[in-house]
Amino acid sequence: MEPESRQPQPQPPQPPPPPVALGTGAVARRLGVSPTTLRSWERRYAIGPDRRETGRHRRWTPEDIARLELMCRLTAQGAPPSEAARVARGIAPAGQPAADPAAPGPGGPRALRLGDVRPECRGLARAAVRLDAPAVEDLLAAVLAELGPVTAWEEVIAPTLHAVGRKWASAGERYVEVEHLLSWHVSAALHRIRPAPDQLAGPPVLLACTPGEQHSLPMEALAAALGERGLPVRMFGAALPVDALREAVRRTGPRAVVLWAQSRTTADTSLARAVAGIEWGPRGARGHAALLLAGPGWGAGSAAQPLGTERLFGLRSGLAVIESVAGLQTPGRAPERASAKAPGTAAGRAAPAACGS
Known part of the structure; x- marks a missing residue:
């Protein structure tokens, strides 16, 4: 009599592996935000991870990351972070069902x-x-x-x-x-x-507001954009006095000077002529800067624009003009021109009516 053949015994099902929990840095890289932003959201909006490891290290589970992804989508659509976090957590005020905060609602008297x-x-x-x-x-x-x-x-x-x-x-x-x-x-x-670490060598571009001009935000945006491209810049901010402006031009020997005037009362054409005529350096090798006028204060008429100067209209097209007249070009970057939307959105053509404290 032959012995019974042994049948293989079924193995008990293995439990699924635990979900992989990621650290804050890995989650930030995955979502394309900074770790500081994630910590800020956790502190302000209680949308942090459900678990921590020894030493208070944050560990984000797939469920935690899904909530963050929803919050990122909602904020990208224009939702305030506080409302986006409430929806991502599934919480609605006064027991009402959570609604999409990006959905348009009634304008109301305070709407812009x-x-x-x-x-x-x-x-x-x-x-x-x-x-x-x-x-x-x-x-x-x-x-x-x-x-x-x-x-x-x-x-x-x-x-x-x-x-x-x-x-x-x-x-x-x-x-x-x-x-x-x-x-x-x-x-x-x-x-x-932060400006690009590999800045181009050579004279800078000088940015300043005319004396008496307090609205400097457009110049701050221009300074940030120039720095991002690695172009050397010196920003002197609002209401630079006449003598200080002349001294700054002589001391820095800039490739270009950009003067911002928000209104006609601060657009001084005599000052523009004086700046355009400033020279520096030894005899026989004197240099002078290209003068670029920015802001609605300079107007569109030829009387408001001294000879030898050029107007800037909009941030994007203004960058291209600066690169052209100053002989600057960021390596590997083609000059940017105004987009199709520039006439309606250009910062220089129609600056905010009040954009500074």
């Missing part, structure tokens, strides 16, 4: 008239009107990181500043606090943009 703009612009405007400083800061950081200073300025920041300026101009002294808060955070965000 923005027209056809990017969703990020609407989100920034809503946060500014609510005086939600953390949301304004987060939205500005996100659009500058994603779009770069040129597109972020022309398609998100400048349209919002225009809308705020129109709002308070038509409402008496109301909404001035909105303009001041938004301008301060825009300036701070632009100053945080």
Whole structure:
């Protein structure tokens, strides 16, 4: 009698492997945001990981990351981070079902008239009107990181500043606090943009506002864009006195000087002629800078533009003019020209009515 053949015994099912939990740095790289942003969201909006390891290290599970991905999508569509976090966590106020904060709602008396703009612009405007400083800061950081200073300025920041300026101009002294808060955070965000480490050698581009001109945000945007391209720049800010401007030109020997004037009262054509005539260096080898006039104060008539100067219209096209007249070109980068949307969104052609404190 043959022995019974042994049948293989079925093995018990193996438990699925535990989900892989990632650290904050890995999650930030996956989502395309900075680790500082993730920590800020966790602190401000309670959208942190469900678990921590010994030593208080954050470990993000797939569920945690899914919530972050939803929050990133909503903020990119223009939702304030506080509302996006509430939806991502599945929480709605007063027990109501969570709604998509990016969905358009009734305008209301405080709404800004923005027209056809990017969703990020609407989100920034809503946060500014609510005086939600953390949301304004987060939205500005996100659009500058994603779009770069040129597109972020022309398609998100400048349209919002225009809308705020129109709002308070038509409402008496109301909404001035909105303009001041938004301008301060825009300036701070632009100053945080680090210049390219491999800057071109040679004389810089000098940026300054005319004496008496306090509106410097467009020049700050230009400084950030030039620095990002590795072009050397010296920024002197608002209301530079006449003697200080002349001394700065002589001491730096710039390739180009950009003078910003917001209104006709600050656009001094005699000053422009004087700056255009400044020379430096030894006899026989004197140099002088190209003078570029920026801002609506210079007007469109030939009488308002001294001979030998050139006007800048918009940030993107202005960069191309600066690179051309100053003989500058970033290696590997073709000169940028104004996009099809430039006439409607150019920062230089129609600067915000009030863009500085």
